[in-house]
Amino acid sequence: MDVTLLPGFNPGPFTGAGNNTYLLNGRCPTLIDAATGEARHLAALDEALAGVRLEQVLVTHAHSDHAEGSSAVAARWPDAIFRKVPWPELDGRYGVDWQPLADGDEVEAGDGCLRVVHTPGHAPDHVCLHDESTGTLFVADLVVLGSSVVIPATRGGSLTDYLQSLRCILELAPARMLPAHGEPIEDPRRVLTEYLEHRQRREEQVLAALEAGARTAEAIVSRIYPGLSSSLLAAAKESVLAHLFKLRDDARVRPESEEWELER
Ligand SMILES: [Zn+2]
Numbered sequence: 001m002d003v004t005l006l007p008g009f010n011p012g013p014f015t016g017a018g019n020n021t022y023l024l025n026g027r028c029p030t031l032i033d034a035a036t037g038e039a040r041h042l043a044a045l046d047e048a049l050a051g052v053r054l055e056q057v058l059v060t061h062a063h064s065d066h067a068e069g070s071s072a073v074a075a076r077w078p079d080a081i082f083r084k085v086p087w088p089e090l091d092g093r094y095g096v097d098w099q100p101l102a103d104g105d106e107v108e109a110g111d112g113c114l115r116v117v118h119t120p121g122h123a124p125d126h127v128c129l130h131d132e133s134t135g136t137l138f139v140a141d142l143v144v145l146g147s148s149v150v151i152p153a154t155r156g157g158s159l160t161d162y163l164q165s166l167r168c169i170l171e172l173a174p175a176r177m178l179p180a181h182g183e184p185i186e187d188p189r190r191v192l193t194e195y196l197e198h199r200q201r202r203e204e205q206v207l208a209a210l211e212a213g214a215r216t217a218e219a220i221v222s223r224i225y226p227g228l229s230s231s232l233l234a235a236a237k238e239s240v241l242a243h244l245f246k247l248r249d250d251a252r253v254r255p256e257s258e259e260w261e262l263e264r
Helices: 039-049 070-076 088-094 159-172 188-211 217-224 230-249
Strands: 002-007 020-025 030-032 056-058 081-084 098-100 106-109 112-118 127-131 136-140 176-179 253-256 259-262
Touching: 002 039, 020 039, 020 176, 039 070, 056 106, 112 159, 136 159, 159 188, 159 230, 176 188, 188 217, 188 230, 188 259, 217 230, 230 253
Parallel strands: 030 056, 056 081, 081 098, 136 176
Antiparallel strands: 002 020, 020 030, 106 112, 112 127, 127 136, 253 259
């Protein structure tokens, strides 16, 4: 498969160096993710297409750094088709008519096919796209090398789903993963295993904090991340809440008014 990395030119605190989008050239020119509509991204896409029409855009999930550029891409390539797994609360923001994708769909792309693998957790509509002929998996925000992924517990994220998605991809055993942020991942098994172990250790810390008497997400945050700068507190609280909701799903903790109790 002929894959060209096109940076989104949207660096920032939540996007790192900016988003990676990928153009698959061939019979069915396909863009994976629309980024944010930066003029330099559109110019790079124009140049990489070299006069060929853009057939479709596959959007991995509705977070703005992946989807917001859709309207700008649609304005430049009006015949392009936009596809994603529906997330009705957010999809309407982006000014394009979405064709729905579903888990297991096989979509023509470039000179081959991509299999849609629904991987909720970071977002409810999140997908990975698998080129089964080469073992290349476009992983979007499932994994980012050298960092962990935010699970926005109060905005559509689910750690229970995310762990299931990591296990699903471990089983799929891709040869190589191309993420939406950061460098390509050439050793998927090791990175996915480390991700699962990291969440396991974090869960043990949350349980230990509860055991030691912390009763709120804030109290657990100050035990697990002592001295955390105030700008990172909100993200840390979301992460702790993601663990608490997962532990509730597992029937290991229960919410009591504003507090959390261990199940005995
Ligand atoms: Zn995202």
